[in-house]
Amino acid sequence: MDRQLLSETFVELTxxxxxxxDVIDFLHxxxxxxxxxxxxxxxxxxxxxxxxxxxxxxxxxxxxxxxELFQIQNDQGPCLDCFRAGQPxxxxxxxxxxxxxxxxxxxxxQAGFAAMQALPMRLREQVIGALNLFRADPGPFAPADIQxxxxxxxxATISLLHERSxxxxxxxxxxxxxxxxxxxxxxxxxxxxxxxxxxxxxxxFGLLRDYARARNRRLSDLAQAFIDxxxxxxxxxxSRQQQLPLGAGQVHRQSRSG
Amino acid sequence: xxxxxxxxxxxxxxxxxxxxxxxxxxxxxxxxxxxxxxxTGAWLNAASGAEAGHLMxxxxxxxxxxxxxxxxxxxxxxxxxxxxAGPVLASDLSELETTSRWPAFAPAAxxxxxxAIFAFPLRIGAIRAGVMGLYRDRSGPLSAFHLGDALxxxxxxxxxxxxxxxxxxxxxxxxxxxxxQPAALTLHRAEIDQATGMLTExxxxxxxxxxxxxxxxxxxxxxxLTDVARDIVAxxxxxxxDLDPSRDGEx
Numbered sequence: 423m424d425r426q427l428l429s430e431t432f433v434e435l436t437x438x439x440x441x442x443x444d445v446i447d448f449l450h451x452x453x454x455x456x457x458x459x460x461x462x463x464x465x466x467x468x469x470x471x472x473x474x475x476x477x478x479x480x481x482x483x484x485x486x487x488x489x490e491l492f493q494i495q496n497d498q499g500p501c502l503d504c505f506r507a508g509q510p511x512x513x514x515x516x517x518x519x520x521x522x523x524x525x526x527x528x529x530x531x532q533a534g535f536a537a538m539q540a541l542p543m544r545l546r547e548q549v550i551g552a553l554n555l556f557r558a559d560p561g562p563f564a565p566a567d568i569q570x571x572x573x574x575x576x577x578a579t580i581s582l583l584h585e586r587s588x589x590x591x592x593x594x595x596x597x598x599x600x601x602x603x604x605x606x607x608x609x610x611x612x613x614x615x616x617x618x619x620x621x622x623x624x625x626x627f628g629l630l631r632d633y634a635r636a637r638n639r640r641l642s643d644l645a646q647a648f649i650d651x652x653x654x655x656x657x658x659x660x661s662r663q664q665q666l667p668l669g670a671g672q673v674h675r676q677s678r679s680g
Numbered sequence: 681x682x683x684x685x686x687x688x689x690x691x692x693x694x695x696x697x698x699x700x701x702x703x704x705x706x707x708x709x710x711x712x713x714x715x716x717x718x719x720t721g722a723w724l725n726a727a728s729g730a731e732a733g734h735l736m737x738x739x740x741x742x743x744x745x746x747x748x749x750x751x752x753x754x755x756x757x758x759x760x761x762x763x764x765a766g767p768v769l770a771s772d773l774s775e776l777e778t779t780s781r782w783p784a785f786a787p788a789a790x791x792x793x794x795x796a797i798f799a800f801p802l803r804i805g806a807i808r809a810g811v812m813g814l815y816r817d818r819s820g821p822l823s824a825f826h827l828g829d830a831l832x833x834x835x836x837x838x839x840x841x842x843x844x845x846x847x848x849x850x851x852x853x854x855x856x857x858x859x860x861q862p863a864a865l866t867l868h869r870a871e872i873d874q875a876t877g878m879l880t881e882x883x884x885x886x887x888x889x890x891x892x893x894x895x896x897x898x899x900x901x902x903x904x905l906t907d908v909a910r911d912i913v914a915x916x917x918x919x920x921x922d923l924d925p926s927r928d929g930e931x
Contacts, residue, residue: 471831471868472827472828472829472831472832473685473686473828473832474685474828475868477868478870486913489870493869493870548824592769592771592821595767595769595827596766596767596768596769597766599766599767599831600764600765600766603765603766603801603803603805604765606804606805606806606873607765607805607806608805609805609870609873609874609877610805610806610807610873610874610876610877610887611806611877612874612877613873613874613875613876613877613878613879613880613913614877614878614880614881614887615877616874616877616878617877617878617880617881617882618881623874623913642765645806646806649806649877649880649887650729650806
């Protein structure tokens, strides 16, 4: 693991956890960093809604195939097991996991993944979701990676409380629901933008995110304004499509999954 | 397993409607919620945008006072819930954190007889339908179980309010309407939200109308909402700005 990147990541994450920060964007940065730090190919952060259903709130890619892999796990899968038990769940070889998860394991393999690790997001007794890591190569995640991964999952949990009081589980529940609703706003905005500009969902999300950052607005606020019609978003220009240099908050995507 | 909880909630709401001999409405959600989650009363504000909206239903006089106070003072759990799009759970109105947050409302609310207030925005992402408020005459948080139920009651109220704007749903001759299909939103799917967004462009409507049209199409064609949404996202299906939902779908 890149130790430099590790310490930079924690400084970056804790630095941004101040009043008024954008939780959704933060969780996206966190899942991106998880991929970079832990030797994963993809990552997703799932939160449980009042029905006990696990819903994606942030993922390292908005590719539909990846998001679907998270959605499948409402019936079965490592995330569900992890959430229910409040304990880490892993599969070093998804090819051998078909009996364990008859629907999820083959789907994950078809999407190009061979191994996975799920880490619980919990605050004291309450399990609120899971951080899900996927890898293209089989084999277990290293103990050091699992440890850092759990720390990142804990940071994600705490970020939902940010400047508010940490005593009260009420606060966590309030923020949880707000985050879940924010994700819905963003999905709606993705659809609207994708249809308007003729883009796929992944590109539409990237455009929303770039636009929000450039104007220093919360992603969900911008998405709401776009849907309400008070904000216009122009199509991607040639210069914006160039890779941005690495810097705070920027992420270099090394590969795009299908 | 997960499908039974919304089913149970719907049963409670439908039971309320049956006991007064009427069609299921958001008022029944309020009454059922009060009985189910250990609170004293409820109110419901309907609002289709960022504005304050109008008081639509109350279960008792105290609820009415609380709703009016928040409107007059412009502060309180309800306005905060509408602004932040997340629930506001004030389990003790005499707590310092609460009295500093709502210096005018908190003491007035206590005087009116409330010790705890829980306000839930009625939203599906960017779609706003209003706010539902619950109060209790004793302080204390909602249990995790009751909170879960309250959130599902809120989702149910949202759907009923949206359907009440749909002319087809209001027409008794048209049949029960999509609002009577609680299974419609049992499982959350990102495709439903994406398809809703896409429809705002295809139909040239706002987000609430796009969602109503999406559900109406699924209902009129006896299809599952998730299947219709998937087809729209995959661009196998387009809806057109046509008055008759059963004629939509020429891709």
